[in-house]
Amino acid sequence: MKMERFDVVVIGGGLPGCFSARELSRLKLEIVLLEAREDVCTGVSRANTAVVYPGHDHKPGTLKAEMTVRANASFDRLCEELDVPFSRCGSLMLSFGPRSDAALRKKLRQGRENGVPGLRLLSADEAYRLEPTIASGLSSALYASTAGTVNPWQLGIAACENAVQNGVRLRLNTRVIAMRRENDDYLLETDHGALQARAVVNCAGLAADRVQGLLFPPAVRIVPTAGDYLVLDRNSVGKPTHILQVEPEEGEKGLTVVPTVEGSLLLGPTERENALDYATTENGLAWVREQAAHLLPGLALDGTIRSFAAVRPNPQRQDGSSIHSFCIEHPAERFWSLIGIKTPGLTCARELGAFLARRLAEELAAEENAGFDPVRRGIRRAHGLPFEERKALAERDPDYGEIVCFCEDVTKAEVLEAVRRGAVTVDGVKRRVGTGMGRCQGARCEQKIAALIAEALGVPESAVRKDGPGSEIVRAAHENV
Ligand SMILES: Cc1cc2nc3c(=O)[nH]c(=O)nc-3n(C[C@H](O)[C@H](O)[C@H](O)COP(=O)(O)OP(=O)(O)OC[C@H]3O[C@@H](n4cnc5c(N)ncnc54)[C@H](O)[C@@H]3O)c2cc1C
Known part of the structure; x- marks a missing residue:
């Protein structure tokens, strides 16, 4: 049989992988995106802090600083093109003492040198006027008007859809297990057959070092750490309206608080060494609660609707030293690896993709794809439409008249469109239309969504999972005892 070429x-279909595919589709190239799981954006790109950073956190002159400032400036346009909600809510980095004051002054200088617009060092009074929810004792605050927040998985899925629209082939459930060079090509063996390519872009997230190691020894290895988060319901009393980041006076870590685009409040993360699991810890969640209660005394923590853990792919040199810049390895011609892309990888996903596309355009002498269309349309949402418009929509398509998720006001039509666009799990639908993100966290709609997926895909309900393997929602009849 002829091998596909x-x-x-x-x-890897995380944020950098989806954006690499999208940016490469601006070129006249045959591109395939391979993802080991059943969907894109199920790994690091799913669980993170969701902040679009302004760029004052990074050393002047570094690739991170340069990319973050550029990425931030073009985020409104990117989100318009991809039809993804983006909130430029601004951020306050908070200091409660002299050491942190000095750190904020340094970030201000750094930010100005990096060309970050809209940065201001505020006195405590000025900061309280902007964000009255903060506890007393504030010493100073660094305000960044350009900071924002986006839903990370919505952004990644949109980039992937746009890539496919522009000709990229998407292969899900396809894990690369071996690679070798043959003549001038790369031969990739996957668990679903082999394929051949002139170039490889490795964006395998937590496995990126091992994936590169299938062919070239990586100079960098990934050491994972985990962190816990809490999510509070959008109706929680005492929510701030800005992203808040505590610059710790003592200790390693300060709390980050994000008013998300969905209206909920994200709090976290903690830092747990050498952990590669997505289970939350009692200590971690207690720390988040304690910090939140200190920082936002009026915040009703009983509005907590969810907790989750994230895993960071920390890049380390083989001698054990940490790497703070983006690790972009180029061990051979036409082979590129992004290894251990941590914060601000969400902010810079498009920039990273564009960087790789520019390099590969040279190496492959690729021409521009004149037909490239940067615009992707999201799923038509019923929520928020004026009554008459919503009524008309439901008259044209009765599935728009049937609400499936009552907390987030999502209709059957939206769920079915999510499945048509590739969702095969309950969480896949959630990532596309926000079902189960509200107060009841899916308790009322999960089963109905599983039934809709089963019907649309023509599979038994017992085959439909919430998320990864082993998360089936109902058992097959013969398994019931
Ligand atoms: C705790 C935390 C908070 C963060 N907060 C922010 C933030 O606020 N702002 C910001 O800008 N950035 C943030 N980031 C960074 C951002 O989330 C990451 O940079 C980005 O999501 C990394 O994506 P990735 O593609 O490398 O990994 P992933 O999203 O995990 O994607 C890798 C994909 O590769 C697939 N894969 C693995 N092996 C194979 C194989 N052999 N074959 C095929 N597929 C394979 C996996 O299944 C996976 O889907 C944060 C990161 C963390 C961990």
Whole structure:
């Protein structure tokens, strides 16, 4: 049988992988995106702090600083093109003492040198006027008007859909297990057959070091750490309206608080060494609660609707020293790896993709794809439409008249469109239309969504999972005892 041949194979459908595929589709190339799981954006790109950073956190002159400032400036346009909600709510970095004051002054200088617009060092009074929810004792605050927040998985899925629209082939449930070079090409063996490519872009997230190691020894290895988060319901009393980041006076870590685009409040994360699991810890969640109660005394923590853990892919040199810049390895011609892309990888996903696309355009002597269309339309939402418009929509398509998720006001039509666009799990639907993100966290709609997925895909309900393997929602009849 003839082996499939592509110009570029992108490994890994996280944010950088989806954006690499999208940016590469601006070129006249045959591209395939391989993702080991049943959907894109189920790994690091799913669980993170969701902040679009302004760029004052990074050393002047570094790639991170340069990319973050550029990415931030173009985020409104990117989100318009991809039809993804983006809130430029601004951030306050908070100091409660002299050491942190000095750190904020340094970040201000750094930010100005990096060209970050809208940065201001505020006195405590000025900061309280902007954000009255903060506890007393504030010493100073660094305000960044350009900071914002986006739903990370919505952004990644949108980039992936746009890539596919522009000709990228998406292969889900396809894990790369071996690689070798043959003549001038790369041969990739997957658990669903082999393929051949002129170039490889490795964006395999937590496995990126091992994936590169299938062919070239990586100079960097990934050491994972985990962190816990809490999510509070959008109706919780005492929510701030800005992103808040505590610059710790003592200790390693300060709390980050994010008013999300969905209206909920995200609090976290903690830092747990050498952990590669997504289970939350009692200590971690207690720390988040304690810090939140200190920082926002009026915040009703009984509005907590969810907790989750995230895993960071920390890049380390083989001698054990940490790496703070983006690790972009180029061990051979036409082979690129992004290894251990931590914060601000969400902010810079498009920039990273564009960087790789520019390099590969040179190496492959690729021409521009004149037909590239940057615009992707999201799923038509019923929520928020004026009554008459919503009524008309339901008259044209009765599925728009049937609400499935009552907390987030999502209709059957939206759920079915999510499935049509690739969702095969209950969480896949959630990532596309926000079902189960509200107060009841899916308690009322999960089963109905599983039934809709089963019907649309023509599979038994017992085959439908909430998320990863083993998370089936109902048992098959013969399994019931
Ligand atoms: C705790 C935390 C908070 C963060 N907060 C922010 C923030 O606020 N703002 C910001 O800008 N950035 C933030 N980031 C950074 C951002 O989330 C990451 O940079 C980005 O999501 C990394 O994506 P990735 O593609 O490298 O990994 P992933 O999203 O995990 O994607 C890698 C994909 O590769 C697939 N894969 C693995 N092996 C193979 C294989 N052999 N074959 C095929 N597929 C494979 C996996 O299944 C996975 O889907 C945060 C990160 C963390 C961990």
